[in-house]
Amino acid sequence: MRLRSELGRIDDTLRMLVASMDRLQGLLDAVVAISREVELPAVLHRIVTTAMDLVGARYGALGVLSESGERLEQFISAGLSEQERLELAEIGLPRGLGVLGHLIRYPEPLRIEEIRAHPSSVGFPPGHPHLRTLLGVAISVRGEIYGDLYLSERHDGQPFDVHDENVVIALASAAAIAIENVRLFERVRVGAEQFQRLLLPSLPDLRPFTAAAIYRPAAEPSQLGGDWYDAIPLSDNVVAVVIGDVVGHDLRAAAAMASTRNMLRALLFDQTIAPGAVLSRLDRALEAITNNPVTTTTLARIEPEGPDWRFNWSTAGHVPPLLITRDHRARFLLAEPGLPLGVDTEQPRPDHSRLLPPGATVVFFTDGLIEHPGHAIDESLGALGDIAAKHADLPLPEFVQALADHHPSDGHDDMAILALRTPGP
Structure with a gap:
């Protein structure tokens, strides 16, 4: 009997160890999953759902405090039915009263077996599920309370125990780091985007x-x-237009873009040089005095020719311009693309030419507008042509906005669009 009792005790201990290992592994997996998110709304929602999974809770929520720390500014919830969500949406955000307010005022872990019996309880608003149990933990970022994580109703009907509390406290610590990292990343990203726009x-x-x-x-x-x-206005109603894309997504690419654009501007003021010759000079200059990455570009000169306009262009490995006539016909100006800048300065750069009728629109764009891993390039170009033809009557600011909003790409790359319209008849 003693042996059986001892074996039973050992068996129970092993089961507890296995459960603890599973819970620890679940916590580690949760921390990895949260740290992979790079958008704050996704991080907050992931924190809630991950906490629910770890302790087997039916409901979960994360209340983000305002700067004053006295009220809830955001409330991310999970587990509600669609009907419950619609009814609560009419009420608005929780005001931080009752048990929620208690955790705001006293940010210590809170474990309640009967919410209605708690001294701070004020009941539930209409449409809110009637909850019995609660586990609340504060999330602190850089020493300041960022918000509170709330969990309610274990699926097995049992109240939350100390093991649930410990694992949620550990998750809250990891969540604080993830939130801070995303906030820092967002500040860097916003600054980088502003810097990028300043270069344009x-x-x-x-x-x-x-x-x-x-x-x-x-x-x-x-x-x-x-x-x-x-785009650079030259004399005699001539304009030069360029679009380009430096390989890479980093400071080096941005710096290379700025230096390439400035060199090209200087070369364009010699109006006797055809676009292909300008690109050849640019390529040699870049090779001699920079270590810039490979760059694709299209350079065009539009100049008057009778009632029409002569469009002269040369391409260095770039996607072709799109021409839309006043009758909404769209066609890509396909021609020998030439090599990108930074590949071989000895190769010739062909020039191309065609007449543009009055009221025609030429669209220059980068490949971020059309690239999609699930679609062939011809399919994406065709889709872009249809979109452009559909919106061709719009004023140009709204036109380029429409192309950027309805582009056929998957959005994995940045995109630039420049549209130029010749005078009407």
């Missing part, structure tokens, strides 16, 4: 042409990009 020019007065441009950072968080555009 404001379009000058290009009369008799009209023009508009837009830059969009990648949908996925990334560092600086190398996309750029430029």
Whole structure:
């Protein structure tokens, strides 16, 4: 009997150890999952759902405090039915009263077996599920209370125990680090995007042409990009337009973009040189005095020719411009693309030319507008042509906005668009 009793005790201990190991592994997996998120709303929602999984809770929420620390500014919840969510949406955010307010005022771990029996309880608003148990833990970021994590109703019907409390406290510590990292990343990203935009020019007065441009950072968080555009009015109603993309997403790409654009501006003022010759000179200059990454670009000169306009261009490995005529016909100006800058300065750079009728629109863009891993490039180009034709009557600022909003790419890369329209008849 003693042996059986001892074996039973050992068996119970082993089961507890296995359960603890499983819980610890679950906590480690949860920390990894939270740390992978790079958007604050996703991080907060992940914290709630992860805590629910760790302790087997039916409901979970995270209340983010205002700067004063006296009220809830955000409330992220999980586990509610759609009907419950709709009913509570009419009431608005919890005001931080009752048990929630108690945890705000006293940010110590709170474990309650019967919410209604707690001295701070004030009941539930209409439409709110009637909860019995609660586990609340404060999340502190850099020594300040960021918010409170609330869990309610274990699936097995039991109240939360000390093991649940300990694992949620550990998760809250990891959540605080993840929140702080995302906030720091967001500040860096916003600063990087602002810096990127400062490197891009404001379009000058290009009369008799009209023009508009837009830059969009990648949908996925990334560092600086190398996309750029430029337009330079020259004498005799001639305008030069360029779009380009430096390989890479970092400070080096942004610096290379700035130096390439400035060198090209200097070369463009010699109006006797065709676009292909300008790109050749630019390529040699970049090779001689920089270590810039590979760059794709399209350079064009538009000049009057009778009632029409002569469009001369040369491409260095870049996607072709898109031409839309006044009758909404869209076609890509496909021609020998040439090599990107920084590959081989000895290779010739072909020039191309065609007439543009009055009221025509030429769209220059970077590949971030069309690249999609699930679609062939021809399919994406066709989709872009359809979008452009559909919105061709819009004023150019709204037109480039429409292209950026409805682009056929997956948004993994930043994009730049510049559209220029010839005078109407």
